[in-house]
Amino acid sequence: MQGEMIMRSINDFVQGAKIGAILILLACSASAQSGGGYIVTKSVVAGGGGTASGGTFTTDGTIGQPAAGTSSTGGSFTLQGGYWAGGTSVAKSIHSRADFDGDGKTDLSVFRPSDGNWYALKSGGGVLVTSWGAATDTTVPGDYDHDGKADMAVYRPSSGQWFILRSSDFTVNVVGWGAGGDVPTAGDFDGDGKADEAVYRPSAGQWFVFRSSDNGASIINWGNPTDVPVQSDYDGDGKTDVAVFRPSTGQWFLFRSTDGPLVAGWGIAGDKPVEADYDGDNKDDIAVYRPSDGNWYIFRSSDSSASIINWGNATDIPIPGDYDGDGKDDEAIYRDGTWFVLQSTAGVLVASWGAAGDIPIPARYIP
Numbered sequence: 001m002q003g004e005m006i007m008r009s010i011n012d013f014v015q016g017a018k019i020g021a022i023l024i025l026l027a028c029s030a031s032a033q034s035g036g037g038y039i040v041t042k043s044v045v046a047g048g049g050g051t052a053s054g055g056t057f058t059t060d061g062t063i064g065q066p067a068a069g070t071s072s073t074g075g076s077f078t079l080q081g082g083y084w085a086g087g088t089s090v091a092k093s094i095h096s097r098a099d100f101d102g103d104g105k106t107d108l109s110v111f112r113p114s115d116g117n118w119y120a121l122k123s124g125g126g127v128l129v130t131s132w133g134a135a136t137d138t139t140v141p142g143d144y145d146h147d148g149k150a151d152m153a154v155y156r157p158s159s160g161q162w163f164i165l166r167s168s169d170f171t172v173n174v175v176g177w178g179a180g181g182d183v184p185t186a187g188d189f190d191g192d193g194k195a196d197e198a199v200y201r202p203s204a205g206q207w208f209v210f211r212s213s214d215n216g217a218s219i220i221n222w223g224n225p226t227d228v229p230v231q232s233d234y235d236g237d238g239k240t241d242v243a244v245f246r247p248s249t250g251q252w253f254l255f256r257s258t259d260g261p262l263v264a265g266w267g268i269a270g271d272k273p274v275e276a277d278y279d280g281d282n283k284d285d286i287a288v289y290r291p292s293d294g295n296w297y298i299f300r301s302s303d304s305s306a307s308i309i310n311w312g313n314a315t316d317i318p319i320p321g322d323y324d325g326d327g328k329d330d331e332a333i334y335r336d337g338t339w340f341v342l343q344s345t346a347g348v349l350v351a352s353w354g355a356a357g358d359i360p361i362p363a364r365y366i367p
């Protein structure tokens with residue numbers, strides 16, 4: 001046995017020497033190599049196309065972008081084509097709230113319980129008026145069909161039904177998902193780009209998510225009866241995270257889909273959660289609006305610093321959203337039909353859209 005082990009280690013050494021020799025050869029020339037038990041590793045900066053052959057087969061490696069990192073294995077050797085590490089592209093996903101025309105900007109939009117109409121002033125031009133829902137329904141806007149546009153949708157507490165009007169083909173989807181006392185908490189929990197029907201059951205502290213990706217159910221214990229659901233994507237992985245805000249203590253309990261649980265103290269009793277991505281790093285930020293002083297207290301995810309912005313008064317409805325489409329959510333409030341938006345790039349916007357008693361749709365993305 002000992003002899004075999006020594007032989008193996010000698011073979012390993014010989015193999016290592018061969019690899020070294022081959023690498024030197026390759027440094028001089030990219031011509032074809034042949035031989036038995038060794039590995040050919042090639043790295044080139046530009047120009048696709050390299051061939052190495054030997055023994056019983058030939059492999060072609062294209063070192064251009066499309067085939068970078070491929071590896072062909074077989075017989076007595078391996079050819080690896082590669083590009084240097086890094087250069088990972090991170091695409092900024094556009095997921096603006098209440099964006100009915102899909103241009104990446106939040107649209108001024110309201111639901112009027114008295115007539116069951118949705119009224120949207122599309123930022124790209126035009127007006128959308130659609131009858132969808134009853135006075136006692138709860139609006140649950142979201143992109144359920146993944147066409148980049150918000151769909152009009154309502155949850156009917158009496159029956160636990162969701163009525164969704166898909167913007168892509170104007171077909172109707174009716175889903176039974178919820179029971180009496182449940183709070184609808186739509187979001188893209190499975191990260192397939194489609195909003196999922198979901199409810200929080202305060203009595204049990206349970207979340208019920210109907211996943212769009214596989215029509216399966218997720219049941220998650222997270223929260224207590226007095227908590228307020230604040231589902232959002234706090235870790236920026238494209239999946240909505242189960243989360244609750246505890247008004248009595250100002251604590252946030254996040255169950256982040258990638259980064260795991262986080263408990264944070266941010267706010268006091270009486271504050272309203274206004275989680276949104278104010279710093280534009282694709283992660284929603286823990287934030288509260290304090291009616292008593294009209295301040296927005298934002299905990300920026302990008303640098304863990306605090307922003308305090310005075311914007312609103314005690315009776316205003318906070319309606320954060322990305323109204324100028326720069327990728328950062330903007331502080332905004334709705335006051336009896338007037339919108340006051342502190343746009344992060346385009347400056348202050350004051351506009352009339354809706355009436356007292358209307359429900360501003362951007363408000364439906366926060367509790």
Ligand SMILES: [Ca+2]
Nearest residue numbers: 188192194212
């Ligand atoms: Ca989904």
Ligand SMILES: [Ca+2]
Nearest residue numbers: 233237239257
């Ligand atoms: Ca997430």
Ligand SMILES: [Ca+2]
Nearest residue numbers: 277281283301
């Ligand atoms: Ca952020």
Ligand SMILES: [Ca+2]
Nearest residue numbers: 322326328344
């Ligand atoms: Ca903005």
